[in-house]
Amino acid sequence: MQTDHMKVATLPPVPSRRTPTHGAQNSVPAGHEANLPAGEGERRPGKVWLRTASVQRGFTLIELAMVMFVVALLIGGMLLPLSAQRDLRNSGDTEKALGEIREALIGFAASHSAADGKPYLPCPDTNDDGVEDRAGNVCTNQEGRIPWVDLGLGQTDAWNNRFRYRVTPAFSNNAIGFALTSTSTLRVCTDSTCAATVATAVPAVIVSHGKNGAGAFNTAGGTNAVATDANELENTDGDNDFVSKTPDLGYDDLVIWLSPNILFSRMLTAGRLP
Numbered sequence: 001m002q003t004d005h006m007k008v009a010t011l012p013p014v015p016s017r018r019t020p021t022h023g024a025q026n027s028v029p030a031g032h033e034a035n036l037p038a039g040e041g042e043r044r045p046g047k048v049w050l051r052t053a054s055v056q057r058g059f060t061l062i063e064l065a066m067v068m069f070v071v072a073l074l075i076g077g078m079l080l081p082l083s084a085q086r087d088l089r090n091s092g093d094t095e096k097a098l099g100e101i102r103e104a105l106i107g108f109a110a111s112h113s114a115a116d117g118k119p120y121l122p123c124p125d126t127n128d129d130g131v132e133d134r135a136g137n138v139c140t141n142q143e144g145r146i147p148w149v150d151l152g153l154g155q156t157d158a159w160n161n162r163f164r165y166r167v168t169p170a171f172s173n174n175a176i177g178f179a180l181t182s183t184s185t186l187r188v189c190t191d192s193t194c195a196a197t198v199a200t201a202v203p204a205v206i207v208s209h210g211k212n213g214a215g216a217f218n219t220a221g222g223t224n225a226v227a228t229d230a231n232e233l234e235n236t237d238g239d240n241d242f243v244s245k246t247p248d249l250g251y252d253d254l255v256i257w258l259s260p261n262i263l264f265s266r267m268l269t270a271g272r273l274p
């Protein structure tokens with residue numbers, strides 16, 4: 001007679017936990033065994049492979065998105081500063097050129113004698129040849145381009161427009177030169193109303209019309225379209241008032257002037273006055 005112990009011993013064997021029980025769905029497809037860590041496929045074949053593959057796909061997409069995001073940031077972050085850097089460089093180059101024009105005007109006065117032996121400043125160039133234009137002893141026009149040939153300077157600002165130059169009659173007559181008593185009515189103001197001034201009685205003003213170039217003399221011998229900004233218009237309307245102010249959306253002109261005191265001082269140092 002068989003005991004209970006003997007009956008159990010004759011039952012069909014229980015499948016081992018190591019044996020796959022989920023059929024072909026959970027088994028490792030042929031050829032993918034190499035993706036499993038060493039020994040992993042043998043211990044936990046189907047479930048391990050599925051989890052690993054799905055996690056890898058997810059990270060790949062996230063990483064791709066992150067890389068694209070970072071690249072977009074880098075490109076956007078580099079382009080803006082490059083454009084800003086170019087504007088800064090152009091402004092810096094033009095400011096340097098304006099400073100050289102001012103020095104050259106002083107040098108011209110120190111080296112040129114009017115008929116009375118006194119110094120004088122050059123007249124503006126009015127026909128775009130870089131040479132000053134006179135009618136007899138006075139200027140054809142008190143305002144025009146800087147006479148870059150007479151001054152030995154570059155022809156344009158960084159935006160390829162001419163520099164505007166206005167000079168006072170009392171300082172540009174080559175029969176009667178200027179003296180310490182000579183005065184000017186040229187003014188540089190803080191805005192187009194000229195309620196406040198930056199400088200008064202200046203012998204000469206030089207203007208670069210900036211990046212927008214509005215109203216500037218161009219290299220084709222003509223003039224660019226006039227400005228719409230009131231402060232910029234003040235620098236092209238041909239009178240004795242100019243505006244020098246902080247740049248804003250409408251105003252980007254660069255304006256310098258010849259201080260009468262510096263001019264007189266340099267003439268005294270050079271022995272040209274009194």
Ligand SMILES: [Ca+2]
Nearest residue numbers: 125126127131
């Ligand atoms: Ca000329």
Ligand SMILES: [Ca+2]
Nearest residue numbers: 209210252253
């Ligand atoms: Ca301008």
Ligand SMILES: [Ca+2]
Nearest residue numbers: 234235239241
């Ligand atoms: Ca004006």
